[in-house]
Amino acid sequence: MAQSDPSILLSWAQLQGIEIHKSVQINSTPHAGLGIYYTGSDTLVTLEDAKQSTLISVPRNVILTAENVRTFSLSYGTTLRPLLRIGEDDERVSERATILRFLLFSLHEFVAPKLQKIAKESNCYAAYVDFMPSPLLQRKDDAHSQLESSSSLSDLPPPPPTFWTPGQISKAAGTSLYSPLSAKLRLLSSEFEQFSSQWREVFEKVDGAGEKDVEISFEEYVRADWLVASRVMELPIGDELGLGIVPLIDFANHSTPFHVNARYEITDDAVKLVSLPGQIAPEDEVLISYGPNKGTSEILFTYGFLIDSEDAGCESVKMRVRDGGVLQLVYGRPPVAEFDVREGEVTWDCEFLWLLCMTEEDEFEVSVAQKVEGPPDVDISIRGRTLSGVRGQAAVEAVKEAYGSDEKMKDVFELRRVLILEKWVSGWMEDLARVEVRESVEADEHIAELEDEGKGSWKEKDPVDGIIETLRQREERVYLLVLQALENRKKDLVESVDVLAYLAAQDEKPAAEGEAAEAVETDEIR
Numbered sequence: 353m354a355q356s357d358p359s360i361l362l363s364w365a366q367l368q369g370i371e372i373h374k375s376v377q378i379n380s381t382p383h384a385g386l387g388i389y390y391t392g393s394d395t396l397v398t399l400e401d402a403k404q405s406t407l408i409s410v411p412r413n414v415i416l417t418a419e420n421v422r423t424f425s426l427s428y429g430t431t432l433r434p435l436l437r438i439g440e441d442d443e444r445v446s447e448r449a450t451i452l453r454f455l456l457f458s459l460h461e462f463v464a465p466k467l468q469k470i471a472k473e474s475n476c477y478a479a480y481v482d483f484m485p486s487p488l489l490q491r492k493d494d495a496h497s498q499l500e501s502s503s504s505l506s507d508l509p510p511p512p513p514t515f516w517t518p519g520q521i522s523k524a525a526g527t528s529l530y531s532p533l534s535a536k537l538r539l540l541s542s543e544f545e546q547f548s549s550q551w552r553e554v555f556e557k558v559d560g561a562g563e564k565d566v567e568i569s570f571e572e573y574v575r576a577d578w579l580v581a582s583r584v585m586e587l588p589i590g591d592e593l594g595l596g597i598v599p600l601i602d603f604a605n606h607s608t609p610f611h612v613n614a615r616y617e618i619t620d621d622a623v624k625l626v627s628l629p630g631q632i633a634p635e636d637e638v639l640i641s642y643g644p645n646k647g648t649s650e651i652l653f654t655y656g657f658l659i660d661s662e663d664a665g666c667e668s669v670k671m672r673v674r675d676g677g678v679l680q681l682v683y684g685r686p687p688v689a690e691f692d693v694r695e696g697e698v699t700w701d702c703e704f705l706w707l708l709c710m711t712e713e714d715e716f717e718v719s720v721a722q723k724v725e726g727p728p729d730v731d732i733s734i735r736g737r738t739l740s741g742v743r744g745q746a747a748v749e750a751v752k753e754a755y756g757s758d759e760k761m762k763d764v765f766e767l768r769r770v771l772i773l774e775k776w777v778s779g780w781m782e783d784l785a786r787v788e789v790r791e792s793v794e795a796d797e798h799i800a801e802l803e804d805e806g807k808g809s810w811k812e813k814d815p816v817d818g819i820i821e822t823l824r825q826r827e828e829r830v831y832l833l834v835l836q837a838l839e840n841r842k843k844d845l846v847e848s849v850d851v852l853a854y855l856a857a858q859d860e861k862p863a864a865e866g867e868a869a870e871a872v873e874t875d876e877i878r
């Protein structure tokens with residue numbers, strides 16, 4: 353872990369042929385761990401139309417891609433190949449798994465001299481992976497040194513969500529983080545079960561291997577998974593998109609658009625970190641964006657920190673919709689409802705609602721033909737025309753094309769979508785309110801007050817609780833704005849001539865005013 357002088361990392365990088373701007377350094381950052389710094393004595397100015405300054409350029413052959421890892425492992429004789437499942441075509445592992453397995457091998461503390469030699473001395477990545485962060489170890493080490501310095505444990509960056517305890521995870525119930533996090537941990541634990549026995553099988557054949565060599569812990573596995581997830585980027589590899597960890601550039605931290613001063617540039621030969629038009633002053637940290645469209649809990653899930661949404665000027669929630677019906681059939685995996693708040697204005701992207709706002713009366717039907725093997729065939733019937741095997745966004749487009757131009761029903765369809773969404777968002781609000789984390793945070797605050805008043809010494813506050821509570825409050829705020837916007841839209845729609853005509857024709861009570869408008873339920877308008 354990041355314990356040594358970061359200048360070693362730069363020397364390692366230069367040895368690998370990585371080109372580094374003379375004023376670039378790696379240093380500790382308040383953002384957690386290490387970061388890239390510009391340390392020149394003059395401000396680095398990059399103009400819009402001028403060639404941008406390259407800060408770091410990493411040749412393709414140094415990038416940790418599955419292909420490079422496989423090629424590289426050939427120089428290890430036969431030890432590493434079985435772990436990467438090389439030469440076993442029917443057991444070939446994914447790109448992500450290849451990189452993850454290589455990291456685990458490079459990071460594991462082997463005892464047997466032969467393994468130690470391969471993993472550390474002959475491994476040209478050993479010096480680099482040594483600087484990769486280790487949230488749990490970091491916390492243990494820091495906690496130890498803090499016992500001596502008696503500063504607060506809650507000042508430390510909290511561990512990323514895959515490191516949270518079951519108790520901490522359960523407090524995230526109701527937030528958009530909860531279900532992807534639970535699913536991820538289920539996946540990791542089933543992967544680990546298979547992987548740990550493969551690991552044992554591979555290394556117990558090595559001369560002199562002991563129990564420490566053949567045992568791999570779940571903690572190590574979760575750490576390697578987090579390292580891959582938080583450092584990997586998508587790269588064109590040949591004609592396809594692949595994955596790779598780009599050494600050194602992977603030390604760039606994230607910031608909001610206002611502070612971002614660099615970006616990646618991918619060429620046929622290298623991946624570069626280049627400055628953006630503007631200025632980088634001496635001692636500035638070089639900051640990139642991990643993705644402008646990522647939601648708050650997505651960033652938390654993958655990288656382990658909460659973005660400063662005020663600074664970012666936006667807040668977004670991405671919630672996976674589990675309807676167990678039409679959406680499940682058409683999408684396979686439930687789709688994601690996206691909500692964005694920018695400068696107080698809320699917008700959403702829930703196009704898949706088109707699949708739910710049609711009824712048999714509109715000559716719309718989704719049916720399933722169960723096959724003996726494999727996933728069922730899904731047929732979508734639109735006004736007598738049957739589309740077979742059209743899934744996901746393509747199905748939504750087909751429905752929009754067929755019904756979107758129906759001027760008379762336009763408002764009715766929209767009202768149905770608004771009502772469904774309103775029901776969902778209200779449900780999610782209730783889920784958010786249900787969990788007891790708030791009580792525990794309030795209890796913590798109460799304890800802090802008692803401590804301030806000198807009425808005893810209490811256990812440290814759990815920083816994860818604070819993160820979850822902030823996420824909960826932010827998501828609640830977004831949903832509230834969505835509900836307000838839906839309410840306004842609903843008011844307009846129930847007064848629309850076409851909706852009133854439709855309801856009259858359905859022999860329903862016209863829902864034109866006040867209370868009546870409130871009473872329109874999804875099923876009624878359907």
Ligand SMILES: C[S@@+](CC[C@H](N)C(=O)[O-])C[C@H]1O[C@@H](n2cnc3c(N)ncnc32)[C@H](O)[C@@H]1O
Pocket residue numbers: 383384385386387483484485582583602603604605606607654655656657
């Ligand atoms: C690609 S790495 C960046 C280098 C990292 N700081 C290190 O020491 O290895 C991504 C990780 O850096 C940390 N990080 C990046 N940007 C951050 C930010 N704005 N706030 C807090 N932590 C951040 C998070 O731990 C994240 O998972």
